[in-house]
Amino acid sequence: MKHFITKDTPVTEEALNVIAHLPTKSLPAIVEDEFFVKLSDRNIMHIAVLLAQKSYDEGGCPIGGIIIDNNTRRIVGKGHNTLVQDNDPYNHGETSAIRDAGRQDFNNTTIFTTLSPCDICATLIYMRQFARVVVGDVTNASGNEQMLCEKGVKVDILEDPMGITLYAKYRAEKPELDMEDWKGLAAVRKARPDFA
Numbered sequence: 001m002k003h004f005i006t007k008d009t010p011v012t013e014e015a016l017n018v019i020a021h022l023p024t025k026s027l028p029a030i031v032e033d034e035f036f037v038k039l040s041d042r043n044i045m046h047i048a049v050l051l052a053q054k055s056y057d058e059g060g061c062p063i064g065g066i067i068i069d070n071n072t073r074r075i076v077g078k079g080h081n082t083l084v085q086d087n088d089p090y091n092h093g094e095t096s097a098i099r100d101a102g103r104q105d106f107n108n109t110t111i112f113t114t115l116s117p118c119d120i121c122a123t124l125i126y127m128r129q130f131a132r133v134v135v136g137d138v139t140n141a142s143g144n145e146q147m148l149c150e151k152g153v154k155v156d157i158l159e160d161p162m163g164i165t166l167y168a169k170y171r172a173e174k175p176e177l178d179m180e181d182w183k184g185l186a187a188v189r190k191a192r193p194d195f196a
């Protein structure tokens with residue numbers, strides 16, 4: 001059967017949004033391999049930002065992640081933070097994408113994250129031996145890029161203006177949720193004893 005998105009489909013926001021919303025396992029049936037070859041790193045980061053937007057629209061933390069195969073540029077895993085959606089004290093954009101990818105050798109893959117990775121996600125990235133990480137926002141957070149380089153992970157910064165604006169808006173609207181996502185509810189209660 002003919003693919004819905006083919007090598008001739010223009011790379012538009014709409015096409016990237018369809019890819020963001022489709023389950024990863026459905027992508028080979030809907031998107032022709034050659035379309036992925038056309039996508040730049042900036043395009044892939046933007047799919048991650050559209051996943052962050054999806055999470056924000058669901059009332060969650062707006063951080064998305066995408067994992068691609070470095071040879072084929074096919075998406076092998078993707079997801080977004082689900083702390084709120086799944087009542088999960090720790091499911092970050094990166095862990096969500098890694099879980100979606102499942103048990104595989106990540107040594108020839110790149111992980112795109114819309115936000116500078118926290119200590120735990122950064123550790124997971126080098127412990128699972130990702131070849132490369134592309135970071136979409138070092139304006140709202142940063143800190144583990146140097147450590148990742150020292151551990152042998154290639155680090156590229158590719159800031160996406162929509163992702164940066166979205167994260168700043170969310171942080172201003174929901175500072176306690178932002179703190180919970182990074183440091184846990186205990187940290188929020190210590191900082192704000194009146195917090196329910």
Ligand SMILES: O=c1cc[nH]c(=O)[nH]1
Nearest residue numbers: 063081092093117118
């Ligand atoms: O790396 C991070 C930090 C906060 N929240 C995420 O989802 N990822």
